[in-house]
Amino acid sequence: MVGDWESRAKAKREAILDSIPEKWRLQKIPSPEEQKDVTGSYIQQFLNDKEIAITETDAVGIAEKVAAGEWSAVDVTEAFCHRASLAHQLVNCLHETFFDAAVASAKDLDEYYAKKKKTIGPLHGVPVSLKDQFHVKDVETTMGYVGWIGTFEGKPDDPRKGTHESEMVRELRALGAVLYCKTSVPHTLMSGETVNNIIGYTWNPKNRYLCSGGSSGGEGALIGLKGSPGGFGTDIGGSIRIPAAFNGLYGIRPTSGRLPYEGMANSMDGQNTVLSVVGPLATTARGVRLLTKAILSEKPWLYDPGVVEMPWRDAQEQAILDILKSTSDKGQLSFAVLKSDGIVTPQPPVARAVSMVAEALSKAGHKIIEWKPPSHKTLLDLTFKTWAYDGGKDIHDSFALSGEDISPQVKSIYGDKAREQFTAAQIAANNVDLRRFRKEYMEYWNSTAQETGNGQPVDGIISPLAPYPAARRKLYKYYGYSAWVNGLDYTSVVLPVTASDKTVDKYEAEYTPIGDLDKDVFDAYDADLYDGAHVSVQIVGRRYTEEKTLAIAEYIGQLLGK
Incomplete structure (x- = not known):
């Protein structure tokens, strides 16, 4: 298969562009000098x-409008196909x-609605975008590799080519989602x-001097440009949360085994110490909730042996809402603030954002303490080792x-070639070592009950997600603020x-x-940049x-006026 990879990459790149109707070109x-920000009015x-x-x-509003018969699934689908086409031309965010x-699919949904006067599921007519790890029938999955073009995960004669679908894809279809x-x-x-050799570099639509994040960077950029109301990414070291953060979105990294990963492409498949997980990104917190809750309604534990039998728990969410509505002292949550992990200090805009959240919660009557956990350097060393178990053989x-x-x-x-394997x-x-560290970290979390004033450990930790608002090209050098969560x-x-503000976001002169x-x-x-x-x-x-955690994040968003 080794040949003129540049020609193959170019042909694929042009095929993606050619798939966009001429009327939308x-x-x-x-x-970027002419137009840094291509969101909003642009x-x-x-x-x-x-x-x-x-x-x-x-996503919630769309589901409601379609269910009420105010919008057709076809009209919604065509609108998002148009906007996604524009997004790709502006920031290089699509593979397929x-x-x-x-x-x-949308026509079928409209016909069903016309006959039955009801929807087929909670995502009826809602367009959902997918990171290029999901297998979809008759759609290629390259995962950014030139060598995967025209194959099934690099295997040209694999019978699953063109026919296999990931488990979550099946569930999304059953829920009424439109995949596009x-x-x-x-x-x-x-x-x-x-970045890859097929589409080049995916830029941040809010600031095209910066990256869109990774590895679900196309999802972040597309949803940031509202070319999708919500979609799914994966996260082994921050790959849902980084693009969500860099593009002003909500996104959730669930615990492993909560949502189905069955049948998806992946790197380092079989490395089970720190698992990659799948989760949604969306323009609103309630959009993230809708997508998560919908998937769980399909009982994915019956189809993916890695999923825990845990339906959406309204009681856990309601317990937080009840506390927040209470006017008594019990209507108080408690949070710890991680200002620095002792390895890298967040850049001024990020430090300010952490302080803004802590101050808003404190002003609303919630308890704030400082998070001083066991060594994050130790945790990160243990976590990063998992990425090198096979010495890079899989990717090379x-x-x-x-x-x-x-x-x-x-x-x-990963260097130029594979290294010695563990x-x-x-x-x-x-x-x-990681299991023991997790126990130590758990005990530290439990110990915060002595500081909160209500006899309970903190409800959550306010933390940077990355030291950057969004990184500059080739300058994303530190993953510690995202990967510690994966390690635990x-x-x-x-x-x-x-938003970053050049007039206030400055390092101290003596830093x-x-x-x-x-x-x-x-x-x-x-x-300035x-x-x-x-x-x-x-x-x-x-x-x-x-x-x-999602209920808390939505509440904080409301405090901040988001």
């Missing part, structure tokens, strides 16, 4: 009033489009920037299929907080970096607290 793509100029109304409604199949595109990823999936084998170049972002982690004994030892397998929800990594982050900061970029934080909860 842009005559000129402005440079992209709206290419849409009619009805398309704007549809695409700027969140299947608009005709989507419209056909798959979004860009960095080849290997192991980067906070989305995929690169070897075509002989393509490895992006600098990935090469900085032995079974070394993997077992790392697993034991905690639940985490990202919420937008503010001295903690070490080399901190210096990299310090040197990458440019207040970042001005206007989204700034977000994450709310971290214990394992399997998706309902509770």
Whole structure:
């Protein structure tokens, strides 16, 4: 299969663009200098009033409008296909489009509604985008690898080619969702920037000097441009939360085993110490809730042996709402604030966002304490080892299929070739060390009951998600603020907080970096360049607290006026 990989990549890149109807093609793509921000009024100029109304409604609103018969599934689908087409031309966020199949599905949904006067499920007529790890019938999955073009995960003669669908895809169809595109990823999936040799680089639509995040960067950029009301990404070191944060979205990293991963493509498949998990990103917290709750209503534990039998728990969510509504002292939650992990100090916009959330909660009567946990350096060392168990063999084998170049972002982690693999004994030892550390961290969390004033440990942790509002190209150097959550397998929800402001977001004049990594982050900061970029934080909860953590994040968003 090794051949002229550049020609194959170019042909695929052009095929993606050619799949966009001519009527939706842009005559000129402005440079970042000409148009830094292509969200809002910029992209709206290419849409009619009805398309704007549809695409700027969140997933819950769309489901309600379609269920009430006010909007047809076809009209909604065509509007999002149009806006997704514009988004791709502006920021390179799509790997696959299947608009005709989507419209056909929407027609079937409209016919069902016309006959039955009801919807087939809670996502009836709601367009849902998918990261290019999901297998969809008659749609290619490249995961950013040139060597996977025309194959099934690099295997040209695999009988699953063109026919296999991931379990969650089946469930989304059963719920009434309309699937219409798959979004860009960095080849290997192991980067906070989305770059590959097929589509190039996926830019941040709010600030096209910055990245869209990774590895679900296409999802983040597409939803950020409202070319999708919500979609699904995956997260092994921050890959849902980073794009959500960088694009001003809500996103959830659930605990492993909560949502179905069965039948999806992946890197390092079989590495089970720190599992990749699947979760939704959306424009609103209630959109994230709808997508999560809908999937759980399909009882995925009956179809994916890795899923825990845990339906959506209204009681856990209601318990938080009851506390928040209470006027007594019991109507108080408690939070810990992680200002710095001691390795890298968040850049000024991120530090300000963390403070804004803590201050808003404190003003609303909630208890705030400082988070001083066991060493995050130890935790990260244990977590990052899992990414190297196979010495990079899996990803280098995929690169070897075509002989393509490895992006600098990935090469900085995995080098030019595979390295020595861990032995079974070394993997077992790392697993034991990580298990012991998780126990130590749990005991520390429990100990906060002595500080909260209500005899209960903190309800969540307010933490940076990345040290950057959004990273500059080739400068995403530190994953510690996202990967610690993966190492502990905690639940985490990202919420937008503010925008970078060059007039206030400045390092103190006498600031001295903690070490080399901190210096990299310090040197990458440019207040003028970042001005206007989204700034977000994450709310971290214990394992399997998706309902509770999402309710808290939505509440904080309301406090902040989001």
